[in-house]
Amino acid sequence: MSLDFINAGLVLSSITTLLFIVPILDSIERKVKAAIHSRIGPPILQTWYDIRKLFAKKLSVIPNPFHVVFFLFLYMMLSIMSITYFITAVLVPMWNSIMVLIILITILQTTFIVLPFVTSNPFAIIGATREVLLVLVNEIVFFIAMALLIFFSGETYLSSLPYIHPTPAYLILAAILFIVGYVSCGRQPFDIAEAEPEIASGILVELTGPLLGVFVYANLVRRALFKLIPVYVLIAPFTGSNMYALITSLIILPILWVIYAGLAALFGRSRVDIAPVSLLKLYSILFSITIILYLVFK
Amino acid sequence: MSEYIKKSIWVFHLNTGSCNACDIEILDALTPYFDAERLGVKLVVSPRHADALLLTGPITYESLPKVIRAIEAVPRPRFILALGSCAVGGGIWHDTYSTIGGVPELLKILKNRGIEVDGVYYVPGCPIRPEALIYAVGILKGILQKKVKMRVRKAIA
Numbered sequence: 001m002s003l004d005f006i007n008a009g010l011v012l013s014s015i016t017t018l019l020f021i022v023p024i025l026d027s028i029e030r031k032v033k034a035a036i037h038s039r040i041g042p043p044i045l046q047t048w049y050d051i052r053k054l055f056a057k058k059l060s061v062i063p064n065p066f067h068v069v070f071f072l073f074l075y076m077m078l079s080i081m082s083i084t085y086f087i088t089a090v091l092v093p094m095w096n097s098i099m100v101l102i103i104l105i106t107i108l109q110t111t112f113i114v115l116p117f118v119t120s121n122p123f124a125i126i127g128a129t130r131e132v133l134l135v136l137v138n139e140i141v142f143f144i145a146m147a148l149l150i151f152f153s154g155e156t157y158l159s160s161l162p163y164i165h166p167t168p169a170y171l172i173l174a175a176i177l178f179i180v181g182y183v184s185c186g187r188q189p190f191d192i193a194e195a196e197p198e199i200a201s202g203i204l205v206e207l208t209g210p211l212l213g214v215f216v217y218a219n220l221v222r223r224a225l226f227k228l229i230p231v232y233v234l235i236a237p238f239t240g241s242n243m244y245a246l247i248t249s250l251i252i253l254p255i256l257w258v259i260y261a262g263l264a265a266l267f268g269r270s271r272v273d274i275a276p277v278s279l280l281k282l283y284s285i286l287f288s289i290t291i292i293l294y295l296v297f298k
Numbered sequence: 299m300s301e302y303i304k305k306s307i308w309v310f311h312l313n314t315g316s317c318n319a320c321d322i323e324i325l326d327a328l329t330p331y332f333d334a335e336r337l338g339v340k341l342v343v344s345p346r347h348a349d350a351l352l353l354t355g356p357i358t359y360e361s362l363p364k365v366i367r368a369i370e371a372v373p374r375p376r377f378i379l380a381l382g383s384c385a386v387g388g389g390i391w392h393d394t395y396s397t398i399g400g401v402p403e404l405l406k407i408l409k410n411r412g413i414e415v416d417g418v419y420y421v422p423g424c425p426i427r428p429e430a431l432i433y434a435v436g437i438l439k440g441i442l443q444k445k446v447k448m449r450v451r452k453a454i455a
Contacts, residue, residue, distance in 0.1 A: 030335070034330075034333070034335065034336075037330035037333075038330070039330050039331075039333035039335075039336070040333055040336040041333070041335060041336060042335050042336060042338060043305075043336075043338075046305075046306070046338060049302070049305040049306040049338060050306045050308075050338075050340075052302050052306075053300075053302040053303055053305065053306040053349070056300055056302040056303070057349075057373045057374070057375070058373045058374040058375075059373070060346070060371075060373050204344070204347070205344050205346065206346070207346070207347075208346040208347065208371075208373050209373045212346075212347060
């Protein structure tokens with residue numbers, strides 16, 4: 001099917017708006033946290049100011065610069081490409097789009113893990129090792145959840161999800177994707193890769209100036225992607241149209257961003273060392289419920 | 299100074315042998331009560347990410363090599379906020395055997411090594427008040443004016 005003008009306009013405007021508002025969503029999160037503290041907080045464009053400032057700083061020579069710059073720009077390109085592909089695949093029927101999205105996210109996550117390893121900094125390597133452990137639990141669950149999504153819905157098109165009938169098993173699956181999204185965003189207690197006070201920002205420690213700016217922006221885009229996927233999966237069967245589903249998801253995105261920020265504040269004092277194990281237990285329970293519900297309501 | 303830095307000041311806390319009184323006041327200034335974030339200030343844990351160093355203490359000889367390395371790690375434009383009497387001019391340690399005597403002496407060493415600092419802001423006090431630190435950030439942002447002219451005199455031997 002060829003793109004008509006409305007879809008093309010919607011795809012372009014959605015992607016452009018998303019890429020612009022993602023740092024603003026981070027600022028809104030900081031503003032909400034400030035409101036909880038009864039303080040004024042930073043301006044609404046503060047994260048944009050931070051990124052712009054980082055690009056104005058002098059670029060320092062870092063160890064292994066060729067590999068670092070290569071993986072960093074690959075990470076940024078993949079973040080933007082994944083979110084672009086997701087929005088396009090929602091609006092335009094694309095063959096096996098769910099599987100292509102899984103592959104894109106796998107490459108994106110692998111690049112994210114490899115990047116700190118090539119900086120050769122001991123703190124970065126500690127952070128990267130922790131991230132590997134977390135990814136082993138979280139990403140595998142993401143793959144299984146997406147595979148079950150295809151199995152339950154019988155669809156490999158993202159754009160066909162609005163036309164399926166939501167079952168209880170499907171809704172539990174969407175809940176699993178919400179948890180996967182929360183963990184992939186690197187919020188407390190799953191920020192063990194950065195672990196700011198403990199290992200001096202871990203994976204970020206060698207990045208400086210414009211390189212840090214690229215990483216911060218790419219990370220925010222990745223966060224937006226991992227929020228959009230579960231929202232779309234949950235909302236789609238209730239809207240009946242992929243266009244409405246996408247617009248509703250984009251409206252819910254800032255609300256979910258703030259909810260995740262609130263949850264992160266609640267989990268601020270939880271134990272980081274047992275986080276992956278607790279996560280595995282939680283996923284096991286939810287998967288068991290999903291499969292039981294599927295067999296019962298089959 | 300660059301307009302970009304004025305709107306986003308990431309600070310790194312560098313203790314160079316202080317008695318910790320100024321350090322406690324820095325922590326105080328960064329709490330929600332004083333809300334330094336509204337001025338774009340953010341505490342970072344690596345000098346590579348920082349724009350300004352919150353330097354406390356008279357800079358002992360033991361800490362000097364690490365201080366120089368930390369300042370070198372800050373990408374330019376880089377600024378130093380000399381906090382407390384010790385950092386401003388050595389304080390009661392200004393002429394002792396184990397300290398270099400504050401930021402003015404440090405700047406001479408940095409100049410000899412070819413390390414450039416784009417601006418130094420002095421915040422006197424023993425310890426400094428959190429309001430004084432926020433005032434210094436205001437001067438850095440260009441929204442406030444300097445109150446006094448800083449002048450350090452060496453003790454007469």
